[in-house]
Amino acid sequence: MAMTLHVDVVSAESPIFSGTVDAVFAPAIQGEVGVLPRHSPFLAQLKPGQVRVVKQGGEEDFFYVSGGVLEVLPHTVTVLADTALRARDVDEAAALAAKERAEQALHNRTGEREWAEAQAELARAIAQLQVVQHMRRRAKH
Numbered sequence: 001m002a003m004t005l006h007v008d009v010v011s012a013e014s015p016i017f018s019g020t021v022d023a024v025f026a027p028a029i030q031g032e033v034g035v036l037p038r039h040s041p042f043l044a045q046l047k048p049g050q051v052r053v054v055k056q057g058g059e060e061d062f063f064y065v066s067g068g069v070l071e072v073l074p075h076t077v078t079v080l081a082d083t084a085l086r087a088r089d090v091d092e093a094a095a096l097a098a099k100e101r102a103e104q105a106l107h108n109r110t111g112e113r114e115w116a117e118a119q120a121e122l123a124r125a126i127a128q129l130q131v132v133q134h135m136r137r138r139a140k141h
Helices: 092-107 112-140
Strands: 005-010 015-028 031-035 042-046 049-055 060-065 068-073 076-081 084-086
Touching: 005 049, 015 060, 015 076, 015 084, 049 112, 060 076, 060 112, 092 112
Parallel strands: 005 076
Antiparallel strands: 005 015, 015 031, 015 042, 015 049, 042 068, 049 060, 060 084, 068 076
């Protein structure tokens, strides 16, 4: 029997994905982490980016997360995201508009709080655009 993990990707609004996979890759604050079956337990804070799950047979699913927490147990991984979307559901036009708004806010910053909020919005928008670009590259192959 092949060793697998059960993975749940959950946003604040609803479950996004639940299934058995061979591996999970996620954007932790400390850097991208890869998780295989029997991984040592840990918790990690997530930054905006792409979660990739490798299903049995090699098929991959991609998700955008805006941040959250990754909980790893030997045979279970839970991604608890503030916002999570399947990559195909990311709105590229909205992400581009958010990126432009954030860049403009950074240029016109009036205080530390506004600057921090603009930086966070910019990071989320860039992460969404990277997920869209990744999906386009995969579709060409």
